Amino acid sequence: MNKIVLASALYLALATATHAEISFAQELKQGCAKVKTYAYQGKKFYDQKQYTKAIEQFKQQASWSGFCLLNEDESGIRMKQRDVELAFNNVGLGYAKLGKAQLARAWYLAYPESSMSQFNLKQLPTPQNTKQITGKYIQHAGFGEWNTLTIQQSKNNYSIQYEGLYMGARSLIYGPNIGTFETSMPLGQTRKIYRVNDCNIDISFDFDAKLGRRALLKQSGDISGCGFGHNVSANGIFFKG
Helix, strand or coil: CHHHHHHHHHHHHHHHHHHHHHHHHHHHHHHHHCHHHHHHHHHHHHHCCCHHHHHHHHHHHHHHHHHHHHCHHHHCCCCCHHHHHHHHHHHHHHHHHCCCHHHHHHHHCCCCCCHHHHHHHHHCCCCCCCCCCCEEEEEEEECCEEEEEEEEECCCEEEEEEEEEECCCCHHHHCCEEEEEEEEEECCCCEEEEEECCEEEEEEEEEECCCEEEEEEEEEECHHHHCCCCCCCCCEEEEEC
């Protein structure tokens, strides 16, 4: 009797895994097949000066271009790295038209070595130092998704909220791993060290004459002590949007 139960459980597990593989392959092929449509629709809205609608389409183009490039053996649809860079630059161009230069800069800088990115970065206005650190800071997490650091000012301090992602090889369909934390910093300061268990995250803010206002994060100590999902971290440069 026990052997029958175990055999049934094994069959169910294998069947579930097989179904998941089929489902992933189907969703992957469907998503990749829409990339050209996203690009076409985005350009149509862009030419009509409907830049917000164009950005929505270009973001889908950017996400799926990168995802399909990574998974092209399964999708059967061939992509090139230039396709991904073009899609990201399309989003940046849309934001530039809306006067949101910092968001445009962040999308271009997702692929800073791209000749398109380098050209378009030079077309943006020089960043202005407002000395105001409140707002949302972003860092590309992969496939057009972004880690975010949000700073809000209250009467006595700044509240700091971090939302991080790990975009794995199947994350656009199955979802990313996530990690969050919240802390505060006194008004007038530009550095905070967040500590929990044996995890330390150094948060500082500065202004770069070429890149604008930034948040710099450095994570150290026991990474698992932060309580983040697998492979999620709080490191690197975040650009104010």
